[in-house]
Amino acid sequence: MQQQTPPEPTDLAALVADLADESADLDRMLASLHDGQWRLATPAVGWTIADQVSHLAYFDDAALTAATDPDRFRDELAELAADGVDIPDRIAARYRDVSGPDLLAWLRLSRATLLDAFGSMEPGTRLPWYGPDMSAASSVTARIMETWAHGQDVADALERVRPATNRLRHVAHLGVRTIGFSFAINGRDVPADPIRVELTSPDGDVWSWGPAEAANVVRGPVLDFCLVVTQRRHRDDTALVATGTVATEWITIAQVFAGPPGSGRSPIAS
Numbered sequence: 001m002q003q004q005t006p007p008e009p010t011d012l013a014a015l016v017a018d019l020a021d022e023s024a025d026l027d028r029m030l031a032s033l034h035d036g037q038w039r040l041a042t043p044a045v046g047w048t049i050a051d052q053v054s055h056l057a058y059f060d061d062a063a064l065t066a067a068t069d070p071d072r073f074r075d076e077l078a079e080l081a082a083d084g085v086d087i088p089d090r091i092a093a094r095y096r097d098v099s100g101p102d103l104l105a106w107l108r109l110s111r112a113t114l115l116d117a118f119g120s121m122e123p124g125t126r127l128p129w130y131g132p133d134m135s136a137a138s139s140v141t142a143r144i145m146e147t148w149a150h151g152q153d154v155a156d157a158l159e160r161v162r163p164a165t166n167r168l169r170h171v172a173h174l175g176v177r178t179i180g181f182s183f184a185i186n187g188r189d190v191p192a193d194p195i196r197v198e199l200t201s202p203d204g205d206v207w208s209w210g211p212a213e214a215a216n217v218v219r220g221p222v223l224d225f226c227l228v229v230t231q232r233r234h235r236d237d238t239a240l241v242a243t244g245t246v247a248t249e250w251i252t253i254a255q256v257f258a259g260p261p262g263s264g265r266s267p268i269a270s
Contacts, residue, residue, distance in 0.1 A: 012123040015140040016115055018167045022144050023111050026056075026151040029160070030104050038100030042153040043232070043265065047092060049157050052150045053103045054095035055088060059146065060110035063139055064117055066127045073128050087130070088259070114143070131181075131258040144170045145256060149230040156232075164202040164223040172199055172222050174256045175229030176209040182255045191246045199225050216244030218251055229254040234267040 030053065038050045047055075066073040080087050095103070123137040134142070148171055155162050176197050180190040196210035199222040207222065218225070224238035228251060235242075235251050242248040255262050 010123045010135075010137045012118065012121060012137055012140065015123075015137060015144070015170070016119050018170065019140055019144050019147065020115055021165075022147045022151070022167055023115075025162070026147055026154070027104075027108065029151065029154055029158070030107075033100060035100065037158065038103075040157045042157040044153050045263075046089070047153070049154050050096070050098070050100055050103055051092040052153050053100075053107050054098065055092060056146060056150055057103065057107040057110045058091050058095070060107070060114050060143065063127075063129075063143060064110070064114050066129060067117055067121065067125075067136065067139070070128050077128070077130065086260075129258065141170045141174060142258075145174050145230065148226070149232060149257070152227070152230070152232045164221075166202055168222045168226050169201070169207060171226040171230065171256065172197070172207065173209075175225060175254060178229070178254075178256050179250055182250060182253050185255065185261050186253050188249075188253070191250075193244075193246045195244075195247050195250060197225070214244075216242075216247035216250075218242050218247050229256040231255060231257075231262045231264045234265050236267045 030049075033049070039048050041048055042052055044052070062073065062076075065076070080090075083090070098106075118136060118140050121136045123135060125136040126133045127136060127139050129139070129142075144167060148167070152162070176195075179195060183190045193216055194210050194214045195216045195218065196208065196212065196214035198206055198208045198217065198219045200220070201207055201222050218240060220238065220240035224233070224240050227233035228235050228238060228240060231254075240251060242251045253261070
């Protein structure tokens with residue numbers, strides 16, 4: 001077993017390749033759906049499989065606009081935000097009359113266009129988003145996270161188990177990078193004490209972030225960590241172990257995605 005700190009995800013070509021692979025995994029799951037399955041409820045309250053797909057396609061288009069026409073993106077964001085209603089739910093409602101096959105065709109086109117556009121960008125290019133601006137590399141990393149997380153909702157609705165892959169290091173990296181964000185959006189002081197994160201990869205290696213001497217530590221399988229920081233599982237339903245008051249508080253509010261505090265998931269009834 002090796003212990004290593006995964007490198008900062010700045011190799012844009014490698015990130016785009018991982019996004020393409022994550023997209024292909026999701027596409028295989030969606031391509032097998034029959035008409036009735038598109039309207040299956042997912043664990044996200046009020047959302048069907050179709051809603052998960054329209055969400056990904058819409059925000060792929062938004063990411064492409066942010067990269068190619070940032071002023072237009074800011075104008076569209078201001079128009080959306082002026083309503084004051086939850087943006088993802090509003091977007092989901094907008095496309096509920098679109099058929100499943102048409103949603104899949106939209107996602108395929110949007111994702112292919114996005115992959116092509118980001119493949120020729122500089123990784124450090126700053127792009128606007130629904131929170132702070134971020135680099136092109138971070139934007140692709142976020143699309144990997146979103147694809148995996150919403151794909152998990154689809155898999156859960158279909159009662160399928162997906163194998164963990166090393167692409168989860170990107171989701172885990174965002175989970176660590178958003179520690180301060182998770183505290184801030186919940187109206188809590190960002191702690192000064194560092195948190196160390198040690199995660200067992202699908203290959204059995206240990207990926208680590210943070211100082212080795214930190215008193216606050218989160219340990220466990222990378223899959224469980226990613227399920228928690230994307231709020232797809234309650235921490236009590238995972239093998240994560242948090243040591244220290246700061247680490248324990250963080251893992252109860254961890255949130256890797258932009259926007260207001262998420263509602264999370266309730267523990268599975270025993």
